[in-house]
Amino acid sequence: MIFSGVSPQWFLGFDALLAILFFVITGVIGWFAFKIYRFTGQRRYLWWSVGFGSLTAAYAVSAFANYYLFARIIQTVSSPVPGALDFNWLHLLGHLAHTGFFIAGYLLLAMVMLRFDDTRLITLFTSIVALLSIAIVLSGSPLLLTLTNAVLLGHIVMFVWLNPQARHEQKTKLLRPGLQKNVIASFLLLFLGQLSYLLLPLAGVAYVIGHAFELVGFGLLATNMFLILRK
Amino acid sequence: MKQKRSQLDVIHDMLASVQRKGGKIKPTQLLSKSNLSYKMMQEYLVILDQRELLEETQEKGKKMFVITEKGCQFLAEYRKLSAFTEAFGL
Numbered sequence: 001m002i003f004s005g006v007s008p009q010w011f012l013g014f015d016a017l018l019a020i021l022f023f024v025i026t027g028v029i030g031w032f033a034f035k036i037y038r039f040t041g042q043r044r045y046l047w048w049s050v051g052f053g054s055l056t057a058a059y060a061v062s063a064f065a066n067y068y069l070f071a072r073i074i075q076t077v078s079s080p081v082p083g084a085l086d087f088n089w090l091h092l093l094g095h096l097a098h099t100g101f102f103i104a105g106y107l108l109l110a111m112v113m114l115r116f117d118d119t120r121l122i123t124l125f126t127s128i129v130a131l132l133s134i135a136i137v138l139s140g141s142p143l144l145l146t147l148t149n150a151v152l153l154g155h156i157v158m159f160v161w162l163n164p165q166a167r168h169e170q171k172t173k174l175l176r177p178g179l180q181k182n183v184i185a186s187f188l189l190l191f192l193g194q195l196s197y198l199l200l201p202l203a204g205v206a207y208v209i210g211h212a213f214e215l216v217g218f219g220l221l222a223t224n225m226f227l228i229l230r231k
Numbered sequence: 232m233k234q235k236r237s238q239l240d241v242i243h244d245m246l247a248s249v250q251r252k253g254g255k256i257k258p259t260q261l262l263s264k265s266n267l268s269y270k271m272m273q274e275y276l277v278i279l280d281q282r283e284l285l286e287e288t289q290e291k292g293k294k295m296f297v298i299t300e301k302g303c304q305f306l307a308e309y310r311k312l313s314a315f316t317e318a319f320g321l
Contacts, residue, residue: 032311032315033315035308035312036239036312036315036316038282039242039282039284039301039305039308039312040238040239040242040278040282041278041281041282042238044321045316045321048319048321112321113320159320160319160320163320179314179317179318180317180318180320182318183318183319183320224318227314228311228314228315228318229311
């Protein structure tokens with residue numbers, strides 16, 4: 001997450017490292033979903049792959065922006081010369097890309113879980129994502145992005161929770177219930193992470209707690225991928 | 232009640248039947264081994280052909296289906312792919 005000026009000083013730099021870690025985890029999941037698409041040709045795996053790919057891009061931007069911010073603070077401390085003029089443009093573009101990729105990623109994941117598989121619908125939602133991203137960036141409030149992400153993740157948690165249950169109703173046997181529990185728990189933790197970011201105006205430590213939730217959530221997803229890939 | 236097979240499971244069952252027969256199989260054998268209706272099998276054969284998992288050849292004037300290298304790769308990776316789709320409820 002990019003929240004310039006709200007991170008506790010001691011946490012600066014760590015957020016960039018965490019963003020790199022999340023970039024790798026979401027990238028591996030996206031790559032694996034694309035692999036299934038190559039075998040089966042089913043578009044829902046492609047959208048799943050694009051969804052996680054979008055989150056990967058969001059974390060890449062996040063890592064770069066957080067590192068840039070960290071480097072600028074170090075530079076300002078060592079030599080108090082005002083930064084280059086292009087910083088504002090770079091920051092604005094980075095913020096726009098970060099917001100757009102995040103919303104697009106979570107929206108696509110939610111749509112795949114709802115079994116939406118219509119290119120026209122995807123196009124419509126892409127347009128909404130683009131407009132929403134511009135509106136959020138122009139509003140100047142990063143909390144709007146957090147709120148949007150929290151709403152989307154709340155729905156994703158509900159969908160991942162309900163999907164296996166729906167399959168149970170069809171009397172299908174789940175071969176690996178542990179992996180599904182991990183997925184439900186991980187999305188729940190990512191949701192709690194977004195809720196923590198919403199408390200940022202009250203206390204800066206919410207930024208750290210939000211990252212801690214995300215770390216455990218993505219850690220569970222990484223554990224799942226490790227268990228799947230070592231089979 | 233018997234569980235409904237996913238698309239991944241059906242593709243796996245078809246390719247596994249071919250592999251068990253030494254890499255090539257007659258259409259009638261594939262139909263009986265894959266446990267599908269004729270219509271469904273035709274639909275899946277189109278998918279398998281498009282994804283380059285299975286290819287049609289002629290042997291002594293008779294139609295045969297041969298598993299490709301990508302098909303063998305799918306079988307080797309099936310457990311991982313299946314675990315992934317099940318974990319995310321896809």
